[in-house]
Amino acid sequence: MMKFIYPVFLGLLTALLPVIGLFSPKVSGFLAGRRNLFIILQRYRNENPGPLAWFHVASLGEYEQARPVIAALKKSRENLAVVVSFFSSSGYDHVIKKPQPHVDFITYIPLDRKSWANRFVTILSPEIAFFVKYDLWYHHVLALKKMSVPTFLLAASFRENQIYFTWYGGFFRNILTQLDWIFTQNQQSIELLQKIGVSKTSLAGDTRFDRVAATAQSPKxxxxxxxxxxxxxxxxxxxxxxxxxxxxxxxxxxxxxxxxxxxxxxxxxxxxxxxxxxxxxxxxxxxxxxxxxxxxxxxxxxxxxxxxxxxxxxxxxxxxxxxxxxxxxxxxxxxxxxxxxxxxxxxxxxxxxxxxxxxxxxxxxxxxxxxxxxxxxxxxxxxxxxxxxxxxxxxxxxxxxxxxxxxxxxxxxxxx
The missing domain is CATH 3.40.50.2000 (Glycogen Phosphorylase B;)
Known part of the structure; x- marks a missing residue:
C-alpha cells in the first residue's frame, strides 16, 4: 500500500510547498535552494567528468559523521571527486560558507520523486554512494540500484521502536534490503537488523570519535x-x-x-x-x-x-x-x-x-x-x-x- 501512497504524497507535497513557502521562510529557503539544482549539477559534472563518490547527509550532525570517511576515502583514492548532498537548509547553509577539505561539490538533494531521483543519480553517475545514519530516500536508493552503484549506510544506529521493525514497516524495510552494506555504530543495531532478515551488516563504530579526535589534535x-x-x-x-x-x-x-x-x-x-x-x-x-x-x-x-x-x-x-x-x-x-x-x-x-x-x-x-x-x-x-x-x-x-x-x-x- 505504501508503495502507492508514497508517490502520491510526494506529488501533493510538491504542489503545496510553494503555497506554504509564502508564509514560511524556512520552506521558502528549502525551495530556493533547489532552484536550478539539476542545471547546476549538470554543469559541475560536465566540467568534472571523472570518478565520483556521493555522500548524502540530512544536516550538519550527519555531515560531521561523514567527514572522517570522506577523508579516509580521499586518502586512498586521490582522483575520486566527492559530492555531498544535504536535505536540511540549516546544514547546507553552515557548510557552504567556507571551503570543506576533501569535498569537491556541495548540493541539495531533490525531493524523492521518482523522476527527480533518477535524474539526480543519472547526472551524478557516482561510482559509489553513501547515506549517513538514517536519511534514506526510497527512489534515490532504487535509482542507484538500477545503475548497479555500490550503496552503503554509514554510522547506522537503530532503535527497536523505529518503523523498520514494526508490522507495517515493510516499505521502509525494503529500502534497507537494497543497500550493499550497512555499517553500524553498535551491536544492538546489527541484532535488530538480523531480526528482519538484513544480514549485510558489520560493526564499524561511531565515526564521530575520529572527527572529534582530529579536531582536538588541530583546534583553531x-x-x-x-x-x-x-x-x-x-x-x-x-x-x-x-x-x-x-x-x-x-x-x-x-x-x-x-x-x-x-x-x-x-x-x-x-x-x-x-x-x-x-x-x-x-x-x-x-x-x-x-x-x-x-x-x-x-x-x-x-x-x-x-x-x-x-x-x-x-x-x-x-x-x-x-x-x-x-x-x-x-x-x-x-x-x-x-x-x-x-x-x-x-x-x-x-x-x-x-x-x-x-x-x-x-x-x-x-x-x-x-x-x-x-x-x-x-x-x-x-x-x-x-x-x-x-x-x-x-x-x-x-x-x-x-x-x-x-x-x-x-x-x-x-x-x-
Missing part, C-alpha cells in the same frame, strides 16, 4: 580567548538552551573565579541579553569583545568556534537534553574534558550519553541541585582526574571507524 588557535583565559579554570557551555541556562545561571553567579564561555543554540540576541541581565558577573558578546576586557562571561554569538573552544575547558556542559535533544557531547570529550548534560528524554537516540556515564566521564543532571553537586565533585582533584582519564581512554578506544569502513570496501572490491 583562538589566541584572543587564550589570552583572556590566562590559565583560569574555565567552563564551556555548548549549545545552551533556555532550559539549560535556568540551572546554569545560579552556578555561574556562585563561581566568579571561573571564566565562563557560553555558546547559545540560537544566535538571536534576545536570549543572550536576557541571560546577561540575570548573571551577576560582567559579560560580553564575542562580536563586541576584546581579550583585554575584564568580563567573566563570554557569549559566543557566531557559528564555527564551539568545537575548538573546548580546548580551554576544565569542565563542559552540553545543552539540548531538556529540549529537542542532546547536542554533541563527544566534542568536549575529544579534548579529555568531562561533560555535564541534562537528563536525556529519548536515551535510545543518544546512546553516547549512557555510555559516557558508564565509563565515568559524562554526568547527567535533572535539576539545579544535581548540577551544583556534580560541579562540586569535579572540583575535587581525584574525582576530576579520574573523569578526565576516562574521557581520554574512551575516545582512544573508539577510534578507527572511518579506516575500518574504507578498508572493508576495498577488501570486498565493492568499489572499483
Amino acid at each position: 588557535d583562538l589566541a584572543d580567548v587564550r589570552t583572556w583565559v590566562q590559565g583560569k579554570p574555565t567552563m564551556v557551555v555548548g549549545s545552551a538552551w533556555e532550559e539549560d541556562m535556568r540551572y546554569l545561571i545560579p552556578l555561574i553567579n556562585s563561581k566568579p573565579e571561573y571564566c565562563w564561555i557560553v555558546a547559545p543554540h540560537d544566535l538571536n540576541p534576545e536570549p543572550m541579553d536576557r541571560w546577561a541581565s540575570q548573571i551577576e558577573l560582567p559579560s560580553k558578546k564575542y562580536s563586541q569583545w576584546t581579550s583585554a576586557d575584564s568580563n567573566s562571561v563570554l557569549f559566543i554569538d557566531n557559528i564555527g568556534m564551539l568545537s575548538s573552544l573546548y580546548q580551554f575547558a576544565r569542565v563542559a556542559y552540553v545543552g539540548g537534553a531538556f529540549g529537542k535533544g542532546l547536542h554533541n557531547i563527544l566534542e568536549p570529550l575529544g579534548f579529555g574534558v568531562p561533560v555535564i548534560f541534562g537528563k536525556v528524554k529519548k536515551a535510545g537516540k543518544f546512546p553516547e550519553a549512557a555510555q559516557s556515564q558508564s565509563v565515568g566521564c559524562g554526568f547527567e543532571i535533572e535539576d539545579e541541585n544535581q548540577l551544583q553537586y556534580i560541579f562540586a565533585k569535579l572540583e575535587e582533584d581525584d574525582f576530576y582526574h579520574k573523569a578526565k582519564t576516562s574521557a581520554q581512554n574512551w575516545v582512544s578506544s573508539n577510534l578507527g571507524a572511518a579506516d575500518r569502513i574504507v578498508s572493508f570496501i576495498h577488501a570486498k572490491n565493492l568499489s572499483t
Whole structure:
C-alpha cells in the first residue's frame, strides 16, 4: 500500500510547498535552494567528468559523521571527486560558507520523486554512494540500484521502536534490503537488523570519535580567548538552551573565579541579553569583545568556534537534553574534558550519553541541585582526574571507524 501512497504524497507535497513557502521562510529557503539544482549539477559534472563518490547527509550532525570517511576515502583514492548532498537548509547553509577539505561539490538533494531521483543519480553517475545514519530516500536508493552503484549506510544506529521493525514497516524495510552494506555504530543495531532478515551488516563504530579526535589534535588557535583565559579554570557551555541556562545561571553567579564561555543554540540576541541581565558577573558578546576586557562571561554569538573552544575547558556542559535533544557531547570529550548534560528524554537516540556515564566521564543532571553537586565533585582533584582519564581512554578506544569502513570496501572490491 505504501508503495502507492508514497508517490502520491510526494506529488501533493510538491504542489503545496510553494503555497506554504509564502508564509514560511524556512520552506521558502528549502525551495530556493533547489532552484536550478539539476542545471547546476549538470554543469559541475560536465566540467568534472571523472570518478565520483556521493555522500548524502540530512544536516550538519550527519555531515560531521561523514567527514572522517570522506577523508579516509580521499586518502586512498586521490582522483575520486566527492559530492555531498544535504536535505536540511540549516546544514547546507553552515557548510557552504567556507571551503570543506576533501569535498569537491556541495548540493541539495531533490525531493524523492521518482523522476527527480533518477535524474539526480543519472547526472551524478557516482561510482559509489553513501547515506549517513538514517536519511534514506526510497527512489534515490532504487535509482542507484538500477545503475548497479555500490550503496552503503554509514554510522547506522537503530532503535527497536523505529518503523523498520514494526508490522507495517515493510516499505521502509525494503529500502534497507537494497543497500550493499550497512555499517553500524553498535551491536544492538546489527541484532535488530538480523531480526528482519538484513544480514549485510558489520560493526564499524561511531565515526564521530575520529572527527572529534582530529579536531582536538588541530583546534583553531583562538589566541584572543587564550589570552583572556590566562590559565583560569574555565567552563564551556555548548549549545545552551533556555532550559539549560535556568540551572546554569545560579552556578555561574556562585563561581566568579571561573571564566565562563557560553555558546547559545540560537544566535538571536534576545536570549543572550536576557541571560546577561540575570548573571551577576560582567559579560560580553564575542562580536563586541576584546581579550583585554575584564568580563567573566563570554557569549559566543557566531557559528564555527564551539568545537575548538573546548580546548580551554576544565569542565563542559552540553545543552539540548531538556529540549529537542542532546547536542554533541563527544566534542568536549575529544579534548579529555568531562561533560555535564541534562537528563536525556529519548536515551535510545543518544546512546553516547549512557555510555559516557558508564565509563565515568559524562554526568547527567535533572535539576539545579544535581548540577551544583556534580560541579562540586569535579572540583575535587581525584574525582576530576579520574573523569578526565576516562574521557581520554574512551575516545582512544573508539577510534578507527572511518579506516575500518574504507578498508572493508576495498577488501570486498565493492568499489572499483
